[in-house]
Amino acid sequence: MPDRIDRAEATQHAARAATPEGAEPAxxxxxxxxxxxxxxxxxxxxxxxxxxPHAIDRLAEVARVARDDGGLAAFRVMADEPLRYLGVAFGTKYLRFVTAAQSSGHAVAPIxxxxxxxxxxxxxxxxxNIDEWRPEAYERYVELLTSWSAELGLTADTVEQLIFRSAISQEGSAFWGEEWAKSAEPPPPARRAQAALLEIEGLLDTADPRVALEARGHLDELARIVQRGWAT
Incomplete structure (x- = not known):
């Protein structure tokens, strides 16, 4: 593996994900x-x-559905029988690279x-609500990005990347960025607070869905408080 893994590198490794031998490295x-x-x-x-059990075979099956029927269909298949401990946040990362690597005429599934x-x-x-694999929530998200992409003349996947970069530039995060640059200057308090909130939210992937849903409501309110507190 190279020292730096970007989207292009991850996409390249997903080219053979429709087979068990290719699904594991993907x-x-x-x-x-x-x-x-x-x-x-x-x-x-x-x-x-x-x-x-048979996690690799399951990942290969999902990749085949993504190749043949597209990302939404693959999401539904994953929702029918989710892999334990693989939440939507990281599961859609796998779907993104699988759909990007397999040129079958379907759109890239956005993260x-x-x-x-x-x-x-x-x-x-x-x-x-991404505490569970909810096809209706993901379909709503894809429809929104697709409408924005049509207005902007971009792909839905590119719109997702722009949203991600905008969020990182506004919030700052040492945990979910694509550029792992280090600086001698400590980040401002607002960015440290937002990074902590994002870390907690990421850890909720392994929590009971009902507990996670309640916790996310509190985290959203804390995020608004942080934003108001340092904006004044």
């Missing part, structure tokens, strides 16, 4: 890209593979993670 690279240097990334990824979800809530008033 999934691992997608998780490496998603977690970056976060210390618990390797443990959480290993847990998905270790505690789901829906905590960073994008929080941006949509703050800037569009759209609250999406």
């Amino acid at each position: 999934f691992l690279v997608a998780m490496i890209w998603g977690y970056g240097p976060v210390g618990y990334g390797a443990w959480r990824t290993a847990r998905v593979l270790a505690e789901n 829906l993670d905590a960073v994008v979800r929080r941006w949509l809530l703050a800037h569009h008033g759209l609250r999406l």
Whole structure:
């Protein structure tokens, strides 16, 4: 593996994900890209593979559906029988690279993670529940990005990337960025607070869905308080 993994590198490794032999490296690279240097990334990824019988076969099946029928169909298949400990935030990262790598005429499945979800809530008033694999929520998200992409002359995947970059530039995050640049200057208090909130939200992927849903409401309110507190 290279020292830096970007979207292009992860897409390249997903080209053979429709086979069990290709699904495993595709999934691992997608998780490496998603977690970056976060210390618990390797443990959480290993847990998905270790505690789901035939996890690799299941990932290959999802990749085949994505290749033949598109990302929405693959999301529905995953929702029918989710892999334990693989939530929507990181599961859609796998779907993104699988659909981007397999040129079958279908659109690239956009990522829906905590960073994008929080941006949509703050800037569009759209609250999406991603504590479980809910096809209706993902379809609503894809429809919104598709409408924006038509207005902008971009792909839905590119719109998601712009949202992600906007959220990172506004909030700052040492956990969910694509550029792992280090600076001698400490980040401002607002960025540290937002990064902490995002870390907690990411950890909710492993919580009971009912507890996670209640917690996210409190986290959203804390985010608004943080934004108001340092904006004045």
